[in-house]
Amino acid sequence: MEMHATYNSFVAVGDSFTEGMSDLLPDGSYRGWADLLAARLAARSPDFRYANLAVRGKLIGQIVDEQVDLAAAMKADVVTLVGGLNDTLRPGCDMGRVTALLEEAVERLAPSCGKLVLMRSPGRNGPVMQRFRPRMEQLFTHVDALAARHGALVVDLYGAEALADQRMWDVDRLHLTGEGHRRVAEAVWQALGLDAEEDWRAPLPPAAAAHWAARRIGDVRFARQHLGPWIGRRLTGRSSGDGRPAKRPELLPWRAPADGDAGS
Numbered sequence: 709m710e711m712h713a714t715y716n717s718f719v720a721v722g723d724s725f726t727e728g729m730s731d732l733l734p735d736g737s738y739r740g741w742a743d744l745l746a747a748r749l750a751a752r753s754p755d756f757r758y759a760n761l762a763v764r765g766k767l768i769g770q771i772v773d774e775q776v777d778l779a780a781a782m783k784a785d786v787v788t789l790v791g792g793l794n795d796t797l798r799p800g801c802d803m804g805r806v807t808a809l810l811e812e813a814v815e816r817l818a819p820s821c822g823k824l825v826l827m828r829s830p831g832r833n834g835p836v837m838q839r840f841r842p843r844m845e846q847l848f849t850h851v852d853a854l855a856a857r858h859g860a861l862v863v864d865l866y867g868a869e870a871l872a873d874q875r876m877w878d879v880d881r882l883h884l885t886g887e888g889h890r891r892v893a894e895a896v897w898q899a900l901g902l903d904a905e906e907d908w909r910a911p912l913p914p915a916a917a918a919h920w921a922a923r924r925i926g927d928v929r930f931a932r933q934h935l936g937p938w939i940g941r942r943l944t945g946r947s948s949g950d951g952r953p954a955k956r957p958e959l960l961p962w963r964a965p966a967d968g969d970a971g972s
Contacts, residue, residue, distance in 0.1 A: 713901055715749050715822070717757045717784040717959060718742075721775045721813075722791050724764035725829060727955060730878035731889040738955075741884075741892035742788065748897060749786075750962035759784075760956040768792045768809045775954075776813045780820035782959045786900065787821040789813055793829050796843040803843060807850040818858040825896060826851050827863045830871035830888070832881055863899045865892060868909045875912055 720726045720742040728740020742760050750756040759782060761775040771791040779787055795806045818824045828848040848866055855862045865871055876888040884892065894908040
């Protein structure tokens, strides 16, 4: 692997994981691992440009139709592609179609960029994860095969115990916290051959045991605020990303926020 490379452009493709939920900034927008990585890459290159085409709730077919050709046309030094997990959470998921669409995306993106980065996405420990684990692992096996065939990098977040820790996940139990996103940014940074700044796989300190009543209150709050609306969208065919534009649709120079944070 080329060490200490300079990357002058980065395009992120995907869904809510890449958009940055739930790494919330004070203004109500989301930052996330891709913005954090972009800020670090920009610090090494005065000509750095960044686009983030990801939109929450997108299925792999929508990512292919709406984002892949745009990303390919940008001919960036680095393109990250993470998609298909939203599909695996659908009851009628056709894994053959999902893997075929992911393959189509890789075939379009790999020749157009310097490095294509794929991921084995993290999963939160718990009963929901156990239910969908077989589909996720089928998807990740395909990711590995595609990467080998097309010379892409794979960042194995799924194999990191720390990212499965429930404390790395927001109250919606679907999206990483700011700490989780920070670790993902470090993982991709290292995969690109850049010097490690920390051990992103390091376990969290032992957790204090939660009382039964506190766990039940948390479960009820989760069901009311997050699970119920999520099921409602599935039943009506709606998505949290319907009508929402990409956060950074053009490949433009990186500009840090006025407060110096690493947002977009």
